[in-house]
Amino acid sequence: MTTFKPRWRQIGAALLAVMLLFANQTVWAKPAQMHIMEGFLPLGWAIFWWAVAIPFWVIGFIQIRKILKEKPEQRLMLGMAGGFIFILSALKIPSVTGSSSHPTGTGLGVMLFGPFVVTILGTIALIFQALLLAHGGISTLGANSVSMAIGGPLIAYYLVWLPLKGRVPAWANAFLTAFVADLMTYVITSTQLALAFPNPQTGVLGSWLTFAGIFAVTQLPLAIAEGILIVLIFNFLQNNAETELRELGLESI
Amino acid sequence: MTTDTPNPQKFSKKIYIIGTVLILILVAMPLLTIRNADFGGTDDLASETIETLAPDYNYKWITNWWAPxxxxESALFALQATAGGLLIGYAAGYWKGRKNRAD
Incomplete structure (x- = not known):
């Protein structure tokens, strides 16, 4: 039991460092508004993105119910993946250009359960923020779900996690998956805004470059930080939750 | 207790510490380098851009039913983070305890 002590001291020191860092700054002072705000999509586009999102919500809902029924011991893992999205999407973190944005945290759930389950977990966080924090909105919930909870996870899962699984070390795959899921969220957000508000001269593409320039660039360092965090957490799981990972088919990657 | 793990991929403590430091640096760097910058949130920029692209667009056609x-707002953001942290901490502690008992 004495082996606990040095580790707790390290964890304590790390926590203290984080607290000191945050205590000094005004990171909490203003709301993070990386999602499209209420009213900032015309009605037609708002309805369109809701319609795109609904089938994914249905599939995700069915999958979560199946997991809870057939593998009830995965409840903790679901809570872990959901909690990760909750905590990370609440953290407004300054980014290099003098503005700030926040990470999405969807990568972990994508690796553990696939993109459809994350669809539900991410949308829960979005609803909480839209209803209680005036962050995002109900009219834009469809669009914000498509970017953070659906599109980012889908792309990360099918273009990164699955193709690389077993071919590169797990930590490298975890990093890339989280990185891509985070970054794609803001690429999709830029696309949604560009489609709704094309530049009168340069069209959708010109508009897209403007929005992507705003979002994606501030998001880059955060996506890297999020990638590193997920690598550490996934390694923790590999060492402490082997049973659960084996059940999810992730024991030997 | 930490060395005789069957998992060859286990990171050493050093890697955990290096990773944590890297994350802190990535997050803290702008705070330290861009003094007095207004970390306004990228949405502010985005909404200004919308106003330039479509000056006639009325974004007030629907507004949030409640804006704290x-x-x-800070309290609610903290609440959200706490809820997430609780879930993670509970699960991590559960697995850690189970593993320690098995060892």
Whole structure:
């Protein structure tokens, strides 16, 4: 039991460092508004993105119910993946250009359960923020779900996690998956805004470059930080939750 | 207790510490280098851009049913983070305890 002590001291020191860092700054002072705000999509586009999102919500809902029924011991893992999205999407973190944005945290759930389950977990966080924090909105919930909870996870899962699984070390795959899921969220957000508000001269593409320039660039360092965090957490799981990972088919990657 | 793990991929403590430091640096760097910058949130930029692209667009066609004051807002953001942290901590502690008992 004495082996606990040095580790707790390290964890304590790390926590203290984080607290000191945050205590000094005004990171909490203003709301993070990386999602499209209420009213900032015309009605037609708002309805369109809701319609795109609904089938994914249905599939995700069915999958979560199946997991809870057939593998009830995965409840903790679901809570872990959901909690990760909750905590990370609440953290407004300054980014290099003098503005700030926040990470999405969807990568972990994508690796553990696939993109459809994350669809539900991410949308829960979005609803909480839209209803209680005036962050995002109900009219834009469809669009914000498509970017953070659906599109980012889908792309990360099918273009990164699955193709690389077993071919590169797990930590490298975890990093890339989280990185891509985070970054794609803001690429999709830029696309949604560009489609709704094309530049009168340069069209959708010109508009897209403007929005992507705003979002994606501030998001880059955060996506890297999020990638590193997920690598550490996934390694923790590999060492402490082997049973659960084996059940999810992730024991030997 | 930490060395005789069957998992060859286990990171050493050093890697955990290096990773944590890297994350802190990535997050803290702008705070330290861009003094007095207004970390306004990229949405502010985005909404300004929308106003330039479509000056006639009325974004007030629907508004949030409730917008908390900044104090309440901070509390709710903290609440959200706490909820997430609780879930993660509970699960991590559960697995850690189980593993320690098995060892």
């Amino acid at each position: 004051e900044s104090e309440t």
